[in-house]
Amino acid sequence: MLTGISEALLNAAALASAFVLVYTLLNKFSKTAPLPPGPRKLPLIGNLLDIPREREWVTFTEWAAKWGDIVSVSVLGEHMIILNTAQAAFEMLDKKSAKFSDRPVLELAGEIVGWKNTVILLPYGEEFRAQRKAFHQAIGSKNSMSHYYPIVEKETHKFLKRVLAEPVLLDRHVRRMSAAILIRITYGYELQEGQDPLLTLAEDATAALALSTAPTVFMVNVIPALRYVPAWLPGGGYKNIGAKWAKIFDELVNRPYEWVKKQMKLGTANPSVTSRLLDETAELTPERERHIKWSAASLYGGGADTTMPSIITLFLAMALYPDVMRKAQEEIDAVIGQDRLPSFSDRENLPYTNALVLEIARWHTVAPTAVHHSSMEDDIYNGYLIPKGAMIIPNIWYMLHDPKVYPDPFEFKPERFLGPNPEPDPYDVCFGFGRRICPGRVLADASVFLSCAMSLAVFNITKLSENGETITPIHEQLTGSISQLKPFKCAITPRSSQAQVLIDSEI
Numbered sequence: 001m002l003t004g005i006s007e008a009l010l011n012a013a014a015l016a017s018a019f020v021l022v023y024t025l026l027n028k029f030s031k032t033a034p035l036p037p038g039p040r041k042l043p044l045i046g047n048l049l050d051i052p053r054e055r056e057w058v059t060f061t062e063w064a065a066k067w068g069d070i071v072s073v074s075v076l077g078e079h080m081i082i083l084n085t086a087q088a089a090f091e092m093l094d095k096k097s098a099k100f101s102d103r104p105v106l107e108l109a110g111e112i113v114g115w116k117n118t119v120i121l122l123p124y125g126e127e128f129r130a131q132r133k134a135f136h137q138a139i140g141s142k143n144s145m146s147h148y149y150p151i152v153e154k155e156t157h158k159f160l161k162r163v164l165a166e167p168v169l170l171d172r173h174v175r176r177m178s179a180a181i182l183i184r185i186t187y188g189y190e191l192q193e194g195q196d197p198l199l200t201l202a203e204d205a206t207a208a209l210a211l212s213t214a215p216t217v218f219m220v221n222v223i224p225a226l227r228y229v230p231a232w233l234p235g236g237g238y239k240n241i242g243a244k245w246a247k248i249f250d251e252l253v254n255r256p257y258e259w260v261k262k263q264m265k266l267g268t269a270n271p272s273v274t275s276r277l278l279d280e281t282a283e284l285t286p287e288r289e290r291h292i293k294w295s296a297a298s299l300y301g302g303g304a305d306t307t308m309p310s311i312i313t314l315f316l317a318m319a320l321y322p323d324v325m326r327k328a329q330e331e332i333d334a335v336i337g338q339d340r341l342p343s344f345s346d347r348e349n350l351p352y353t354n355a356l357v358l359e360i361a362r363w364h365t366v367a368p369t370a371v372h373h374s375s376m377e378d379d380i381y382n383g384y385l386i387p388k389g390a391m392i393i394p395n396i397w398y399m400l401h402d403p404k405v406y407p408d409p410f411e412f413k414p415e416r417f418l419g420p421n422p423e424p425d426p427y428d429v430c431f432g433f434g435r436r437i438c439p440g441r442v443l444a445d446a447s448v449f450l451s452c453a454m455s456l457a458v459f460n461i462t463k464l465s466e467n468g469e470t471i472t473p474i475h476e477q478l479t480g481s482i483s484q485l486k487p488f489k490c491a492i493t494p495r496s497s498q499a500q501v502l503i504d505s506e507i
């Protein structure tokens with residue numbers, strides 16, 4: 001519940017409501033079917049006071065218990081439809097994807113900061129299709145991704161070295177590894193050891209993306225009419241923050257792109273997605289250049305913070321579930337031995353480790369409410385009206401924690417995906433739906449798998465003891481369109497002297 005909403009915001013919202021009153025009245029009489037059920041709407045402001053500001057998937061799940069698989073709320077005439085089951089999401093977003101593949105206009109992240117030019121927030125249409133195609137060619141299949149496996153293997157090995165040297169900085173090492181892989185694949189640029197300026201820039205830009213796209217952190221994302229409120233009035237302050245973020249983002253899009261062009265002129269460019277797209281281009285028109293530049297930025301923007309929580313989850317889960325760790329290590333030892341690190345070629349022989357990767361995707365839901373879709377025309381679903389322009393929110397977190405689908409949903413149990421009757425594959429929902437399904441999923445899966453296999457091959461991960469006391473870490477998902485983990489402590493030590501030799505070996 002939104003208990004802390006300020007009076008100032010309510011004033012701004014009242015202002016905005018004037019803009020939607022006429023629209024709401026005009027529409028009210030033209031619809032036939034009812035909207036899906038949901039919490040009672042107040043006159044004009046609708047459910048403004050019900051919209052959660054934090055961990056919205058928890059409130060959405062409470063609503064699911066009361067109102068069912070599909071719930072509707074509206075705020076000042078803007079409709080939000082929440083889908084609480086995989087079936088509802090498949091039926092609407094996959095089967096009718098021609099109607100449900102648009103994105104809502106996110107005033108702050110999209111319009112002001114500029115992310116609307118990336119595939120993540122692009123409206124459905126020509127430009128969107130062109131960017132998705134480029135993405136698919138670059139990293140959309142196991143075949144295309146396999147060109148980049150050596151980069152993933154090298155950066156993951158570097159990660160092991162950093163963790164060995166400074167285990168308490170685990171978060172920082174994971175972030176760096178994810179960024180290094182993406183920057184290398186996208187631009188052919190190898191991050192310098194220490195504080196690389198491109199890394200700082202990329203981190204600032206993606207932190208801003210996560211915040212500015214969280215639909216309920218900035219109310220303008222829910223109430224577009226707030227865009228008419230000047231920056232100096234309550235409710236308009238996001239404009240100043242947005243202008244600062246826009247500068248950072250502009251640099252992230254242009255600086256590495258110009259660097260690739262320069263390297264290509266000098267004949268020193270490493271192969272990368274950007275250099276390949278530029279190579280294949282006969283005439284670099286301003287339109288084509290914009291297209292390449294933004295496709296590259298989408299690749300970085302979509303992937304930067306997303307694999308990170310999954311890899312960190314490995315360390316938390318292993319500290320909490322030592323039996324799972326032992327089983328995975330036994331499997332890795334039996335298949336690979338202790339004389340080399342695991343690689344992608346071992347993957348098909350590691351069923352338990354693969355099940356562990358799936359359980360990570362389920363247990364810690366990285367994108368708990370996906371990226372929201374928007375309906376391009378009116379539709380009727382199960383007798384309910386889904387109005388044109390409604391924001392469609394798949395509650396992926398609940399789909400992956402529904403006890404009817406995954407018994408003991410808060411327990412970490414890779415076994416659920418093994419045996420004759422495995423539970424549903426979390427990859428069917430955790431990467432989203434229809435024509436908007438995550439185009440980076442092959443890379444994400446490859447990165448998480450290799451981090452798990454390599455880390456488990458060489459490290460023991462346990463609870464930390466401090467001052468004679470054992471600290472049991474807690475799993476908590478933080479608010480954000482990409483949900484990070486609440487910081488926790490664990491102990492990470494090499495499994496043996498031979499493991500240490502492997503970590504120290506030359507890359």
Ligand code: HEM
Nearest residue numbers: 119120302303306366367370371431432433436438440444
């Ligand atoms: C564990 C890792 C990841 C998860 C859980 C994840 C999940 C998602 C989800 C749920 C969506 C929204 C899909 C929808 O709208 O229905 C999405 C979109 C997207 N993801 Fe990922 N993702 C991950 C990693 C990556 C990586 C590594 C990249 C890039 C290399 C990437 C690039 C993108 C892009 C560009 C979009 C926007 C697609 C569009 O709007 O058409 N993601 N992702």
